[in-house]
Amino acid sequence: MSNNQTLKGYDIIGDIHGCSEALERLLIKLGYSKVDGVYGHPDRKAVFVGDIIDRGPHIRQAAWLVHDMVKAGNAHITMGNHEYNAIAYMTVVGEEGSQEYLREHNHRHTRIMRETLDQFADYQDEWQYLISWFLTIPVFLELPGFRVVHACWDEELIEEFKARRNTNTIDLEFLIASSDLDSFEFQIMDRLLRGTNLKLPNGMAIEGKDGYVRxxxxxKFWTDEPDIYQDIVFQPDPLPDEIAQKQLTDEDRDKLLSYADDAPPLFFGHYWRIGKPECIKPNLACLDYSAVKYGKLVAYRFDGEEQLSDSKYVFIDVTPTEFPLDDSNGLEDLSRV
Known part of the structure; x- marks a missing residue:
């Protein structure tokens, strides 16, 4: 978009997770086209909610497509937990001779990043560059008439973050400090990029569809007088019925957040929704509809409205045919750095 043209609206796009072919189809459906190899729109900007990398078949292409749009001024982006995890996974800390990675290279962490690491294996300079770029990505956005965060808007934490840093970004020092689970830095990154959670009662644990025991x-980081656990759960894996029907305690309620009905519209991703995209509240919209699980890649066309509408969603279905990886997937055409 040229600087002398009037911006008419924003297209906020959900978690991509390496589904670059689906992203291109969605951008084209939204009226974006390539100019000098970069997608843009004559009078709109895209906004990405984070989680560009991991899991999908074309992570490298997706990362560069989004990077180039942001660098050209055609898009904004917020950091997802997968970008944050990648930075920490690749960051070495400690004295020489006793160095270790900020995010431990254990089986689970490496498995989550496996596709990303494999797809950048022959492009290490690019990967190092993108890691440094990820560190510059804002952890929340406040744009004209709306807000964007990857997982959770915590008003109190965000106001303290702005007071401390006078910015919406972090740096290497902040990143390293966030590895301390008792720190403010960890609290910010965990809450904004991963969301809120509650501990299961009586030391119970559940195994998710991904095999991880939690x-x-x-x-939910918004509540309307919840009574039982089922009223607040917001994840693809259901709670066992004996937990779902359990009454919330006063201690549980003290840990919950709310998002005011008169607050600006908020867009976020992260939560692996399914079905037809729809607003959660008139000022709340989740845009993650499980694209990398053959779900939908979703956008919301925002034009300044104070009350969001289901009719403003635009989406495409992601099919298994977009996933096979082979030697003719065009990676050689993306070499840079």
Missing amino acids: QFFRT
Whole structure:
């Protein structure tokens, strides 16, 4: 978009996870086209909610497509937990001779990043460059008339973050400090990029569809007088019925957040929704509809409205035919750095 043209609206796009072919189809459906190899729109900007990398078949292409749009001024982006995890996974800390990675290279962490690491194996300079770019990505956005965050808007934490840093980005020092689970830095990154959660009662644990055993479950960061656990759960894996029907305690309620009905519209991703895209509330919209699980890649066309509408969603279905990787997937055409 040229600087002398009037911006008419924004297209906020959900978690991509390496589904670059689906992203291109969605951008074209939204009226974007390539100019000098970069997607743009004559009078709109894209906004990405994060989680560009990991899991999908064309992670390298997706990362560069988004990077180039942002660098050209055709898009904004917020950091996802997968970008944050990647930075920490690749960051070495400690004295020489006793160095270790900020995010441990254990089986689970490496498995989550496996596709990304494999697809950049022959492009290490590019990968190092993108890691440094990920570190510059804002952890939240406040744009004209709306907000964007990857997983959770915590007003109190965000206001303290702005007061401390006078910015919406982090740096290497902040990143390293966030590895301390008792720190403010960890609290910010965990809450904004991963969301809220509650510990399961009585030391219980559940195994998710991904095989990971959890003692916590993801919760809504907005509440309307919840009564039982089922009222607040917000994740693809259901709670066992004996937990879902359990009454919330006063201690549980103290850990919950709310998002005011008169607050600006908020867009986020992260939560692996399914079905037909629809607004959660008139000022709340989740845009993650499980694209990399053969779901939908979703955008919301925002034009300044104070009350969001289901009719403003635009989406495409992601099919298994977009996933096979082979030697003719065009990676050689993306070499740079």
